[in-house]
Amino acid sequence: MPTEVEGTHEVRPGDVSLYTKTWKPDGPPKAKVIFVHGFNDHIHRYYELFPTLASHGIEVHGFDQRGWGRSVKTPSDRGLTGPTSQVISDIVSVIKSQLPSPVPLFVMGHSMGGAEVLTLASDPQYEDLMPSIRGWVLESPFIDFPKGQAPGAVTVFLGRLAGKLLPHSQRFSALKPETLTRDPEVVKSLTDDPLTHGYGTLAGLSAMLDRSAALHGGKVTLSKGVRSIWLGHGTKDMGTCYHASDQWFKRQTQVQDKELKTYDGWYHQLHADLPKERAVFAKDVRDWILARVGVEEARQGSDSKL
Template sequence: MPTEIEGTHKIGEHELFTKSWKPDEPPKAKLIFIHGFNDHIDRYYTLFPTLASRGIEVHGFDQRGWGRSVRKPEHKGLTGPTSTVISDIVSFIKQHLPSSVPVFVMGHSMGGGETMILASDPQYEDLMPSIRGWILESPFINFPKGQEPGGITVFLGRLAGRFLPHKQRLSALPAENLTRDPEVVKSLKEDELIHDMGTLEGLAGLLDRAALLSQGKAKLNKGVRSIWLGHGTKDMGTSYEASDAWMRQQTQVKDREFKTYDGWYHQLHADQPDNRLVFANDVADWILARLGPEDVHQTSAAKL
């Protein structure tokens, strides 16, 4: 059975809650995981234990403003600006470097968007050779069709974020929109670590990152070698079409794959109970297939 280890990662005066899932045997690879909006690292069901059971060591943390990294009510949703969000992720990744086994980075929803922004930030181009592959689960690139906020709403929200950056605002998606499993819906509503709160600054940053990605203004660094993106066609949290379009634009990355989950909702890791192992093993298979010579993958056709 995989071993679960809790801890903290200190950045300045802030302590972030961390958790690792370690295989019984020496790991074949390491995965750094970035969770989504209004979420925390303990809500990923069988994904991390399954990866660990297949030899992939998993490390994650509750981002600033979320989960057990929140220690005061006024810290709920207090992520800071995008520069802080990304530097937190980089700090956590570097804690696990150098590594004797290949390192992969995976992000879900908001965390998927953050992962892509990190991989596109020239400031962190020197980190790219240390990351063997980037994995995206239902990343936030745009809103689903029919759920886009109006232009005036977005403008006023960004303006308010400049003057009242720490003002909190209830910003949760309906739990029923995230998964088809009624038991997971129930647990989302009852989870005391899910506070449904964002700050104006954090929400503005979320929108800004999505705009950079959807408009093609964020360009992946040259050192990005491999990308896998999985998205459900019935996602009501983020846009399946935006993910498809974004992946088709990444022609400079020869080893890339877009995986469609027909009929699945936003949380692929917490979809119907029978499907969770399918998703977890898809991720594990992709990682384990990239532990050998890279030229095998670089010369193969991208699966889009």
Template sequence: MSSEAEGTFEVDGVSLYTKTWTPTGPTKARLIFIHGFSEHINRYNDFFPTLAAAGIQVLGFDQRGWGRSAKDKSDWGLTGPTARVVADVAAFIKHNTTEEVPVFVMGHSMGGGEICTLMADEKYADVVRSVRGWILECPFIGFTKTAEPSTIKIMLGRLAGMVLPRHQLTHVVPPEDLSRDQAVVESIRNDPLCHNTGTLEGLASLLDRTALLSSGTVKVSKNVKSILLQHGTGDLTCSFDAAMKWLEQQTEVEDKVAKPYEGGYHQLHSDLCKEEFGRDLVAWILERSEGGARAVEAKL
């Protein structure tokens, strides 16, 4: 069982919508969650209570331009450049870090790419050091062959973005590519907060982050203690191979685990394998909390 609470988080003069799922019993760990493109934290209303029931408190927020943090249609996709996006994520982590229980950070899709970028940014070394473990659910580290935009489309978009950075552009990720559960597909299709709208600046920054992560040159900070990568082999949106390659390249992280889900689609938390995915996630977090955390530290 868990209790839910809505709130706001103030950063750089902007108020962002937040939601927290808290265990009714003892809290064994705290999980800070970063959502993906064209979604919002309330898309996880069916999943996060299962984590809270296991003693894991979950805190999340709707990023700039998304969900309830976008107060008007003119705000849709208005994320700002990568520096702004990463600063928001780092500020939310810092605001919610506690010494009472170990803190974990999880990112899905676009959010996964964002926390990979944060892990490698020495500007946020103190924030990274405070996190016990990082979880990547189908992170956006590379496109699948069918989802990759053409070079011409990217070039034209960049040129237009230099002139009109706040210009909004619709980019639809087909709902049927996200989950094998048809009820979930329909709920995404009918969710008015999944608006599929980005700005030229925001989309260009997203592409730049992804290109850098897939280049093989990005190494996470030595302060990163543990990484769990959970990825569906049937993901039609973000490349399974690119994510696995990225993890292999993080040679200084000794405690890293890759868990593939055979045939799993992009939203593992709402796919047909969601129960296995949830069990693996809970087990990994709790193993690194309390006595488990000390055991892992001893290996490092």
């Protein structure tokens, strides 16, 4: 059985302390995954996904982002993510805490977290980090809103203006639980979970919209150092747009090793959809990662003989 270890990560001395949890395999890991959760979420809500990966030799390092889950210490911390530069810096800090890594390292993000890791993978400031990351795994990334659900231009404009004037002001912005999963038990747990507070700050929400708009509009380009991408998305996703993911994926012609996995009829939380199908999603992620671990080992073995 995998071992679960709780801890904290201090981004910078004297800065916020982020709650962390690691799922460790029984033996030496074959790979590592840094996981970045989505909006109104925390790393205790990923059901079989992390234990499944760990049981097959993939060590998972998760953390509750600034403003979410157990990283929230007071009500005023809720949704207080800071600007995109801080969000990405937090993720990079967690990644670097696992470097150098003796095994291939992967970065995975869900929903808002998916857009965040893509923003990182497109930021020239972190170009030197790309060789250390073997692959990028995206679950239902927030590249755009589903059709008909995007806020109007006036609402967005006023929100951005308010965000500049009152950046820390909180706004309840949670999606309805029944739109996230087809499992009624998960819907109930989302409603009852005190850590899914549903609040974002005006500045944080504006930054989230900016990241998705940049990705959807093709304003950012993946680093040349990005080697491999896997993207999974459900066709009935009511949280983020499947078609936007499909269009974004098709534009990534510079990445040779990439896979788009369509889950017909699935909702937003692929890891927490119907119980019999969660195992399918976990297996797909596991198999994709381990296939690249095998390729990496073969390459290193070949290099050692030169």
